[in-house]
Amino acid sequence: MHRLLDEAVGREIHATALTDLTVRRPGDVHVPTLRVLARSQRIRAMELRGTAAALLHLQGLGGQSTPS
DSSP states (O other): OHHHHHHHHHHHHHHHHHHHHHHHOTTTSOHHHHHHHHHHHHHHHHHHHHHHHHHHHHHHTTOOOOOO
16 A cells, blocks of 8 residues: 555656646647646546555455555
8 A cells, every 4th residue: 555655646746847847948848748747647646545545445444455
């Protein structure tokens, strides 16, 4: 589960870096493409957090989960 959360945080950081790049160097990058990439990173981060929350919920109910 910690790996899922670590990856989610990493993807958020990457998305923020992409957004910063579009602001700092708009003439050097294709801004729409970077926005799409940043959005997809944030969506995946939300999915990972949701998976981690579901695993935590299953553990709380006494269900079996795979080690992360």
